[in-house]
Amino acid sequence: MIEAHLEKDLFGASGPFRLSVNFRVDDGQCVTFYGPSGAGKTTILRMLAGLETPQEGFISVNGELWFDARKRVLLPSRKRRVGFVFQSYALFPNMTVGENVAYAMQKTSAVKLEDLLDLAGILELKDRYPSTLSGGQQQRVALIRAISREPMILLLDEPLSALDVSTRLELQDEILRIHRLLGAATILVSHDKQEVFRMADMVLSIKEGRIHAEGSPREVFFKRRFSPKFAVTGRVLAIERADIVFRAFVSTGTEMLQVILGERDAKRFKPGDEVLVASKAFNPMLLPLFEPFETKELRQVCQAGVGYID
């Protein structure tokens, strides 16, 4: 569990402001700091990792005091068990994947390097150099390196924002899986609402150094309570006339949806608008994603050992 109170004067794009935040993250919880760039999100992570020192406040992790301005406690960065993943991967270019991860591991670690690499499905990349890997592969290495020290807290600073959408979705699942496996408190910095919805148990929305909203993603992003259970966020791409109604094309990250609108609703929205696509849980139908292609006859033939018919 992380408990922190952090204060520091910072300089933003529109002048100086004071970072002043109070928060708690329980073990097993994934909390997101959400907000515009320059709001102080990265600074908070750097303070937790010991890369930057607050002027006031304290940081306590699992009851251990890492920083306390009044008691003059300051645990050096290398003694803090923190896993940190940056947007820029930050791998050593002159070391192989295996060497990068091994370098971060503690010598006394009971975990084997091969097991760690296997965990992320990158064992076959062990002897490759970072420059020969894709962005998604490099970030997998960085993630494994971050957890190789068995950290008490996992800090992720916009780890996926440089990746394409499908890689991003894959890695979101990967991060969630590792977060659950580790059971540590995880803090994710993100400015992508869809990512926050998918990953976070709780959102702290930060503006100019202050937390101005906190709660579940739904509570923070949709203040009014809303009954539909089938809802995704998306962006309007186009609205076209279709007979006397209108057809809105909405992109939701991986899928393109179409929504029929009456004339009044069609006038309320324009391309580029962020929207919530909502339906009642009673409407959507589930279909198997892959229809079984084999016929009963073919199956009988195969089971009889006659062979496979192409």
Added chain:
Amino acid sequence: MNRVQGRILGIEASDGVSLVDIETGGGAISAVILETPESSEYMRLGAEVYVLFKETEVALGLDAGKMSYLNVFDGKVSGMRCGRVLAEVVVWTAAGEIVSIITKRSFERLGLKEGARVKAVIKSTEVALQGLGVPS
């Protein structure tokens, strides 16, 4: 989307599914939703809510007969627009204006005209609620 403001009159809940009755000022409207008083703070008697339902979920009839629909509103046709496939009909009811989008074929079969008496029918599973606040 149709939106009518109302106040929660009654809640019947079982296993996370609720049948909610909302007084709109022009008759009650019922909604089946996956919220219960335990799961959601606006699910309280007296709470102000918006009742939301899509134009395409509103059926029209000259008489409602014996059917499973819980929500039947008497009204008068106050406006209409016809396309090649679809028709939009605006119905004035005691609960306010309700817009319905039906096929042009049904529209012609019903022989709807401005001022004609008509019933607007909405399945309760197609009605959504949006909480506006709980009375203090």
